[in-house]
Amino acid sequence: xxxxxxxxxxxxxxxxxxxxxxxxxxxxxxxxxxxxxxxxxxxxxxxxxxxxxxxxxxxxxxxxxxxxxxxxxxxxxxxxxxxxxxxxxxxxxxxxxxxxxxxxxxxxxxxxxxxxxxxxxxxxxxxxxxxxxxxxxxxxxxxxxxxxxxxxxxxxxxxxxxxxxxxxxxxxxxxxxxxxxxxxxxxxxxxxxxxxxxxxxxxxxxxxxxxxxxxxxxxxxxxxxxxxxxxxxxxxxxxxxxxxxxxxxxxxxxxxxxxxxxxxxxxxxxxxxxxxxxxxxxxxxxxxxxxxxxxxxxxxxxxxxxxxxxxxxxxxxxxxxxxxxxxxxxxxxxxxxxxxxxxxxxxxxxxxxxxxxxx
Amino acid sequence: xxxxxxxxxxxxxxxxxxxxxxxxxxxxxxxxxxxxxxxxxxxxxxxxxxxxxxxxxxxxxxxxxxxxxxxxxxxxxxxxxxxxxxxxxxxxxxxxxxxxxxxxxxxxxxxxxxxxxxxxxxxxxxxxxxxxxxxxxxxxxxxxxxxxxxxxxxxxxxxxxxxxxxxxxxxxxxxxxxxxxxxxxxxxxxxxxxxxxxxxxxxxxxxxxxxxxxxxxxxxxxxxxxxxxxxxxxxxxxxxxxxxxxxxxxxxxxxxxxxxxxxxxxxxxxxxxxxxxxxxxxxxxxxxxxxxxxxxxxxxxxxxxxxxxxxxxxxxxxxxxxxxxxxxxxxxxxxxxxxxxxxxxxxxxxxxxxxxxxxxxxxxxxxxxxxxxxxxxxxxxxxxxxxxxxxxxxxxxxxxxxxxxxxxxxxxxxxxxxxxxxxxxxxxxxxxxxxxxxxxxxxxxxxxxxxxxxxxxxxxxxxxxxxxxxxxxxxxxxxxxxxxxxxxxxxxxxxxxxxxxxxxxxxxxxxxxxxxxxxxxxxxxxxxxxxxxxxxxxxxxxxxxxxxxxxxxxxxxxxx
Numbered sequence: 001x002x003x004x005x006x007x008x009x010x011x012x013x014x015x016x017x018x019x020x021x022x023x024x025x026x027x028x029x030x031x032x033x034x035x036x037x038x039x040x041x042x043x044x045x046x047x048x049x050x051x052x053x054x055x056x057x058x059x060x061x062x063x064x065x066x067x068x069x070x071x072x073x074x075x076x077x078x079x080x081x082x083x084x085x086x087x088x089x090x091x092x093x094x095x096x097x098x099x100x101x102x103x104x105x106x107x108x109x110x111x112x113x114x115x116x117x118x119x120x121x122x123x124x125x126x127x128x129x130x131x132x133x134x135x136x137x138x139x140x141x142x143x144x145x146x147x148x149x150x151x152x153x154x155x156x157x158x159x160x161x162x163x164x165x166x167x168x169x170x171x172x173x174x175x176x177x178x179x180x181x182x183x184x185x186x187x188x189x190x191x192x193x194x195x196x197x198x199x200x201x202x203x204x205x206x207x208x209x210x211x212x213x214x215x216x217x218x219x220x221x222x223x224x225x226x227x228x229x230x231x232x233x234x235x236x237x238x239x240x241x242x243x244x245x246x247x248x249x250x251x252x253x254x255x256x257x258x259x260x261x262x263x264x265x266x267x268x269x270x271x272x273x274x275x276x277x278x279x280x281x282x283x284x285x286x287x288x289x290x291x292x293x294x295x296x297x298x299x300x301x302x303x304x305x306x307x308x309x310x311x312x313x314x315x316x317x318x319x320x321x322x323x324x325x326x327x328x329x330x331x332x333x334x335x336x337x338x339x340x341x342x343x344x345x346x347x348x349x350x351x352x353x354x355x356x357x358x359x
Numbered sequence: 360x361x362x363x364x365x366x367x368x369x370x371x372x373x374x375x376x377x378x379x380x381x382x383x384x385x386x387x388x389x390x391x392x393x394x395x396x397x398x399x400x401x402x403x404x405x406x407x408x409x410x411x412x413x414x415x416x417x418x419x420x421x422x423x424x425x426x427x428x429x430x431x432x433x434x435x436x437x438x439x440x441x442x443x444x445x446x447x448x449x450x451x452x453x454x455x456x457x458x459x460x461x462x463x464x465x466x467x468x469x470x471x472x473x474x475x476x477x478x479x480x481x482x483x484x485x486x487x488x489x490x491x492x493x494x495x496x497x498x499x500x501x502x503x504x505x506x507x508x509x510x511x512x513x514x515x516x517x518x519x520x521x522x523x524x525x526x527x528x529x530x531x532x533x534x535x536x537x538x539x540x541x542x543x544x545x546x547x548x549x550x551x552x553x554x555x556x557x558x559x560x561x562x563x564x565x566x567x568x569x570x571x572x573x574x575x576x577x578x579x580x581x582x583x584x585x586x587x588x589x590x591x592x593x594x595x596x597x598x599x600x601x602x603x604x605x606x607x608x609x610x611x612x613x614x615x616x617x618x619x620x621x622x623x624x625x626x627x628x629x630x631x632x633x634x635x636x637x638x639x640x641x642x643x644x645x646x647x648x649x650x651x652x653x654x655x656x657x658x659x660x661x662x663x664x665x666x667x668x669x670x671x672x673x674x675x676x677x678x679x680x681x682x683x684x685x686x687x688x689x690x691x692x693x694x695x696x697x698x699x700x701x702x703x704x705x706x707x708x709x710x711x712x713x714x715x716x717x718x719x720x721x722x723x724x725x726x727x728x729x730x731x732x733x734x735x736x737x738x739x740x741x742x743x744x745x746x747x748x749x750x751x752x753x754x755x756x757x758x759x760x761x762x763x764x765x766x767x768x769x770x771x772x773x774x775x776x777x778x779x780x781x782x783x784x785x786x787x788x789x790x791x792x793x794x795x796x797x798x799x800x801x802x803x804x805x806x807x808x809x810x811x812x813x814x815x816x817x818x819x820x821x822x823x824x825x826x827x828x829x830x831x832x833x834x835x836x837x838x839x840x841x842x843x844x845x846x847x848x849x850x851x852x853x854x855x856x857x858x859x860x861x862x863x864x865x866x867x868x869x870x871x872x873x874x875x876x877x878x879x880x881x882x883x884x885x886x887x888x889x890x891x892x893x894x895x896x897x898x899x900x901x902x903x904x905x906x907x908x909x910x911x912x913x914x915x916x917x918x919x
Contacts, residue, residue: 012838029596029681041790045833045842050399053563055599055677057492058399074680098534099838105396118504119459131456133468139461146461146486146493150398184459337668343660343688350617352658 001028003035003081007047008090012099020044021086026077032089033061033072036101049101056215059151063101064090069153071215092156094165107165108152111172115195119179122186132184141323145178145223147216154210154220166199170210170220173201177223180230181319192231201227202241222326226319233318243267253308256298261289360527360540360765364390364508365757367528367543368750369515369570372400373491373742374721375549376498378710381750382547383505387757389750390508392515392530392541394565394844397499401551401563402721402742405491406602406673408473408483409743410736411448415465416472416481421445423479426912428737431477431633432730433871434888434914435583435907440708440726442910444737444744451743452484460497462486473607475735477633477919483736488602488673494739513539514844515569517773518546518577518717519765525577525717527765529773533844536837538777540770544757547749548574548704548719549742554587555848556856557697557805558797561593561600570723572851574704575858579712581893582725582905583702584855585863586872588733589806591637593696595654597681601674601693603735606630608670611658612641613690614649625919632919635732635872638695642806645694656690663687695806699738701729701872702859705892705905710749716756720749727890727907731871781843786831789846792823796849800856804863810878813864820857827853854895861900862891884914 004023010016024038033051040047050060054073061072065087080087095103126132154170161167168176176195179185195201201224210220232242247266251259264280265273273280283289290296298304311317316324344351366382368375371393382389391397412419424445429436456462456470463485465471475483486493502509512533519527519540527542553568554560575581591612592601606612612630614620624640625632632640641655649655659667664687667675671686678684678691703725710718710726721742728741803809803816827850834842868883869875890905 013836027596040842041788045788046836048834048839048841052395052399052565053401053404054597055404056680057404057489057673058395058401058563060395060399076680099836102839109396113503118500121457125457129453131453131462131470134464135466135468136464136471139464142461146496147489149403149492179459182459184457337664337685337687339664341688348688349613349656349658349690352611352613352617352619352661354619354622 001026001030001078001081003030003077004086005035005039006086006088007039007100008088009047009100010091010097019088028078030077031073032065032070032075032077035077036072036089048099057149059149062092062151062153062156064092064156069093069156069213071151071153074215092152094155094158094161095152103152105152108150108155108171111168112150112175114168115172115176115179116187116191117175117179119182119185120187121184134183138183141319142178142181144218145174145181148174148178148218149216151215153213153215154218157209157213159207159209160203160205164199164203167203168195168199170224173204173227174218174220174223177227177319180227188230189234189236192227192234192236195227196231196236196239196242200239201231202239222322226322229322230318240267249308252304255295256301256304257296259292259295261292360542360770362390363542363763364388365544366390366547366750366753367392367541367545368547368549369528370400370549370551370721370723371395371397371509372402372549372551372721373494373498373739374402374746375400375547376495376502377743377746378547378549378720378750378753379507380498380501380505381747382754383507385751385754385758387754389754390510390541391502392510392513392528394512394514394533394569396511397502397509398495399565400495401566402739403492403495404561404563404600405494405739406488406600407475407604407607408485408490408736409452409494409739410475410478410482410734411452411484411740412445412480412482413449413452413470413472413484415469419480419482421449424448424482427477427479428728428734429730429912430915430917431732431734432728433732433882433917434884434912435727435730435870435890437727437908438910438912439908440728443708444728444741447744448740451740451747455494455497455743458497458501460486461493473604474631475607476603476631476637477628477734478736483604483607485604487669488604488671491739494743510541514847515550515573516847518573519769520577520714521764521766521769524715526763529770531777531844531847533839533841536840538770538773540765542763542765544760544763545716545718545753547710547753548717548723549721549746550723552700552722553852553855554697554700556796556800556852557587558794558801559593559598559694560697561590561598562697567848568700568723568851568855569848570719571703572854574712574714574717574719575854575893575895577714577717578895579714579717580705581703581855581858582705582727582890583731583862584858584893585866585891586701586731587697587804587859588634588699588701588872589638589695590698591634591641591695592657592693593698594677594682595652595692595694598696599677599681600698601657601677601691602671603634605657605659605671605674608659608666609662611661612637613656613658614644615651615656616649620644620649620655628919633732633734635874636919638806639874641695651692654692654694657686657693658690659686660688660690697801697805699733701725701731701733702862706749708748709752710745711752718749718753720746731873780846781832781835783829783831786829787826788833789827789830789849792826792830793849793852795819796823796852796856804860806874808863808873808875810864810875813860817860817864820853820860824853824857858893858900861902862893865902866891888914
């Protein structure tokens with residue numbers, strides 16, 4: 001098939017950027033990475049990009065296709081080529097470009113290392129010198145986080161990192177959750193304390209681009225949510241973000257409504273609220289916010305309270321609430337398959353049979 | 360010379376990282392050199408599992424593991440190495456688990472173990488079907504914990520040999536350009552395999568036998584180079600690996616009629632016979648016209664959706680992305696593909712090579728645990744156990760010796776050689792030579808080997824080498840010049856492929872992965888129960904033979 005690509009080239013020596021178009025002949029099963037290989041072999045040997053395993057596990061070939069981060073080895077080009085589209089290939093975002101499609105991964109790994117990304121065991125180590133005894137469902141709490149291949153696609157797309165380059169970001173925080181959720185790790189509180197600091201958990205703007213773009217289904221935003229829930233559960237709630245989240249909970253439990261007017265003082269404190277009085281008055285005069293008193297109580301507030309009670313009774317306040325929710329969702333969204341289909345129905349491959357013994 | 364360390368580890372996959380961790384813990388100043396970032400190493404693509412006789416799933420013992428390994432090796436494995444290997448493996452696994460490895464569990468909370476090919480007991484510890492990924496992560500975590508220096512994206516090019524000792528490595532700095540020489544009292548090579556010599560391979564683009572070729576040119580002997588394992592289940596058409604764990608979980612192999620043909624070739628073990636046996640059976644079916652598009656079918660339909668999603672999610676994803684087939688409903692087309700090099704740099708059981716100060720571990724090495732055929736799950740274990748042993752030995756030697764002396768003349772020679780290559784203004788680019796090597800190796804030196812085909816290949820390789828001498832690197836830049844490194848890699852593949860051919864022609868028997876059904880169909884213990892040894896002499900391989908180290912097990916007929 002004929003494949004056309006536009007590639008943003010970047011010359012490290014001169015700092016020049018240029019969009020170059022390539023047209024190549026590729027086999028039908030070709031991926032984006034295969035196409036880049038053909039360009040490099042047959043058209044332009046100076047094209048620079050990273051690659052290694054070509055099977056979605058090494059995480060080398062993260063790049064952008066039409067502005068969205070992808071693993072080049074995972075993208076089959078057939079449909080794109082058939083539709084006559086000419087995708088634009090560029091380096092990942094939020095990381096300095098070294099050359100063409102190669103970015104400097106040092107800032108990425110610095111954040112990874114800042115997470116203390118290694119198990120910190122406590123005193124209750126296996127006495128018999130053997131493995132820890134942990135059930136599979138308990139380990140599965142960090143199943144998704146353990147899938148991360150550090151390709152950088154989530155970081156490339158992170159909106160919060162665009163405004164705060166020091167934000168730890170989705171991959172580092174997912175790695176953090178991998179340890180917070182590991183029953184063998186004894187540094188949970190220290191970790192949550194550290195991750196809750198400036199540039200940490202609460203910096204996330206919840207745009208969900210990381211979940212959307214992760215090629216491995218790690219769902220880093222969900223990991224960040226789990227960290228937040230665990231932090232609050234452990235009483236680590238000094239950050240405005242944590243206070244903000246807590247007020248949502250408190251407000252919904254007491255009145256069944258979000259009491260927005262109180263949100264600012266509860267989250268940012270009195271001094272900051274006073275400073276924003278003018279803005280608040282402006283909102284009120286335009287009917288965008290109501291007065292705090294008397295609070296409006298929802299008719300069915302009892303149901304809201306009942307929900308909170310169940311969460312507490314079943315100990316779902318921390319990460320486990322999220323994980324259970326995820327499992328329920330997973331049955332709907334992930335691991336989907338065509339349940340009605342009969343693998344042995346008409347037109348399917350013949351049923352297996354054993355040949356007669358030859359000996 | 361830019362920097363000196365006690366121990367330099369070249370390669371940062373499982374073996375390299377394990378060696379570096381051990382050397383660090385032994386008190387040495389250690390650094391790793393890798394042409395990739397450590398977590399990009401191809402160990403991470405291992406899927407099915409890692410073998411150790413923990414006896415969690417059924418009764419098992421290191422002796423039983425050793426026997427299976429000896430038999431699997433077609434009696435060519437060195438039995439002292441195998442005994443050390445199987446004895447030390449369980450503790451290594453426990454250590455990995457204690458470090459935080461995300462292994463799968465059985466209901467009582469202990470590590471789960473699944474059946475694998477040619478194993479007498481369910482012995483393979485696993486993490487769904489991403490075991491290699493989990494190991495790479497846990498090892499890199501431990502590297503971070505120790506803050507071990509990694510020269511990332513440094514392409515190791517030549518060994519520094521001075522005064523009869525290996526004392527460092529000359530590297531090309533991929534990100535910034537320029538040759539950088541690193542001094543080391545000892546050097547551990549852990550550079551992995553060279554599957555890219557073949558057009559159909561499970562191996563990453565990075566698997567080009569760099570360390571093996573470096574050692575070869577430094578005069579170090581290579582052992583059993585003719586034995587290249589063909590994995591029975593690589594996806595058609597890309598050659599991407601589908602784990603043996605699929606068959607471990609119960610998948611069938613079918614020919615185009617739906618017949619479970621393995622019954623004819625391995626009546627007892629069926630799909631779980633050893634890899635050489637299964638690959639040959641598949642190739643026989645395909646050659647007899649009972650395949651589809653040069654493949655057979657891997658059928659998991661009877662396992663059911665739940666089990667496939669739970670235990671083999673990665674294999675399902677690979678099948679769907681790269682073959683467009685959902686294994687829950689359709690069988691997956693697979694065929695044998697180059698997978699693992701049993702041969703490599705000859706080492707003793709501490710990873711030491713013939714050259715003082717040079718050690719090797721993992722796939723690039725040959726302590727000869729695998730002999731003529733490796734069992735699934737043994738290679739990851741080898742990287743850990745012998746990575747550790749060689750890291751320890753390299754550190755101990757380095758700590759008892761003090762000097763590093765890298766003559767400037769060596770660096771100048773390397774500079775000149777590089778300049779020659781980069782200054783060339785025109786010529787043939789590497790890709791055509793690379794493709795011809797891959798295609799011809801697959802045709803002439805794959806699952807079944809014929810005398811005349813090997814002879815033809817032995818003529819092709821020097822021709823390709825001749826063309827390679829004038830190869831043209833189009834990229835002249837300093838920053839991320841992968842055009843240059845890919846050209847150097849091609850040279851490494853050509854030289855190691857030549858060694859494989861030289862040894863393959865001389866081995867006039869069928870043993871393990873070296874099958875010559877047309878001229879020498881049986882194993883010949885009288886003449887060939889020995890290791891082939893290849894050295895580099897006057898720019899060509901030179902062959903000799905060495906004894907197999909036997910302890911308990913005498914050769915028997917091998918049946919599955």
